[in-house]
Amino acid sequence: MDKVRIGIVGVGNMGSSHAGYLHEGGVRGGELAAICDSNPARLEWARQKFGDSVKLFDSVEALLTSGTIDAVLIATPHYDHPRTAIQAFEHGLHVLVEKPAGVYTKQVREMNEAWAKTDRKFGIMYNQRTNPIYQKLREMIASGELGEVRRTNWIITNWYRSQSYYDSGGWRATWEGEGGGVLLNQDPHQLDLWQWTVGMMPVRVRAFCQFGKYRKIEVEDDVTAYVEYENGATGLFVTTTGEAPGTNRFEVTGDRGKIVIEDGKLTFWRLRVPEPEFNSTFTGGFGAPECWKCEVPVKDDNDSQHKKITQNFVDHILKGTPLLAPGEEGIKGLTLSNAMHLSSWTDNWVDLPIDEELYYSNLQERIANSTMNKKSGGKTLSVEGTH
Template sequence: MEEVRIGIIGIGNMGTGHATYLARGEVPGARLTAVCDTNPDRLAWARANLGEGVARFEHPEALMDSGLVDGVMIAVPHYDHPPLAIAALRRGLHVLIEKPAGVYTKQVREMNRVAAESGKVFGIMFNQRTNPLYQKLRDLIQSGELGELKRTIWIITNWYRSQSYYDSGGWRATWAGEGGGVLANQDPHQLDLWQWTLGQLPKRVRAFCGFGKWHDIEVEDDVTAYVEYENGATGVFITSTGEAPGTNRFELSGDRGKIVIEDGKLTFWRLRVPERQFNREYRGGFGQPECWKCEIPIQGTETGHKGITANWVSAILHGTPLLAPGEEGIRALELANAMHLSAWTDDWVEIPVDEDLYYHHLQERIRNSKYKKPAGPARTLDIERSF
């Protein structure tokens, strides 16, 4: 194979962006050959902007069965990521899904099983993994430079959204339409980076969610979660769409110092002697380990969505390792599901989450949701998404 023929399912906000850079030939080895959407206006846009050389379909199955594509990019509402990915994988197509992997882990686990059996290249659009700041952080942690983890604190409140944003679509911020709020829509990237940089998930979660705390919506728009890890380390995750101005600060403490990512910079306060060693050996009463403030050099440029797509294409053509394997999408979702379930039950939740219990609680909320979802995944492709 000299090139990958790509079809995009869903050309709302996200799909349009992907279609545009692919049509311009900005991803080596990739050619956009087909798009799909049930909204006639979006297909008209595709005809006008992508040209007659890109086939247009109203239904995803027709695109998948057309023989025009080797792989598909899925950019539809959250609930439909797994069923469409499964359908494509079973047809022998490579798949790249938008985030999040889905709404609940039970559904995503089945998608992962099908992907593993298919032998096809399965990726997820965790484009923040291309950010050299987080790549360097992961390196510092995985190499042991930070030492054993003690605490993580991520304040990610610069997701401000007005009521008019939520009112722009009946599906928005509903259990039936979106399957969650800030955790499902805005935060999947941070939840992924949290576990990806650390290389582990916590063992249990206690979360407090404000459902419609700052807006007239069904789902969470304010979350404070406390987590515990196997080694005794703890973490706090704070997020909101109701604060202005917001903050994006990720702080990690380990035996060998502290790392902070904020305002596009990574700073490492490195201890000359590990804290646990200093604690055992020091005899001077008041005192603390010598600390060096290190400005860590960051190399590379964030390539974002285009970078993840290029990596996926290269994996198909050349066997390049995926930066964001699709199977790893379940990890961020595990955290979001645990936070929801903890708030719903007003209790601690162990990880992995009790998937049947989560599904039961989710179904109760879907039944009471004001949004009534059209039947079938193909019926939802016309929904505009703007994050």
């Protein structure tokens, strides 16, 4: 095989973007071979945009059995991600799925198990993993430069969204249509990076979610979550779509200093002597380890992060290049958002791994008791439910 024929399922906001750079030859060894969408208007858009060079399908089954593709890029609403991926694996196709991996971990675990039974390649569109600043943070922590992690704090409150944004789609901001709010729509990248960069998942979570605090919606638009790690470290995650101006500050403290990512810069406050060593030898009444403020250089990178993930996925198929964002890892960030929901719903601590059946039953209860007069977009392939 010298090229990967890719079929995109769903050409809404993100699907159409993926189709664009693929059709323009932006991915070496990758070819836009087909598009699938249940919305006739989106298929007509694709016909006018790409002409006869791209095959069009109005059903997933027709696409998967067509013989025209080697891989699918799934850009449908959240609930459909695992279902479509499982179908693709059953037809012997490689899968690249948009984030989030799904709505609840039970369905994502089933997707991972379906993939594990095959020899197909599986990736997820965690494009922020290509961001040099987060790669540098991960490298510094993994190398021991920061020492043992003691605390993580991420304030990500610059996801401002107006009421008109939520009113723009019938699937938005409903338990049935999206399966969540800011945690599932805006924050999947940050939740993934939170665990990916520090190299560990929490062992328990206590969260306080506000549902429809700032907007007329039924899902969460304001969240404060506290987590604890196995090594004794603690963490805080604060997010909302209702504040302006917002903040995006990620801070990780270790026994050798502190790293902060904010305003596109990575700053390392490096202790000359590790804190435990200083503490064991210092005899004065007041004092602290000598600290050097270091602006860590991070290479500029203006290339499309989404395109980079797709390129890496194609290279993985053709050359065996290691995946930057393996699909099975999508369950990690989703576990964090599910745990935050469940903690708030039950007004209690949630241990990880979460009780998947308890989460699912609570979610179904909220869907059944919804008072929103919106129609679910869960079966519409044309809208990718993010951003």
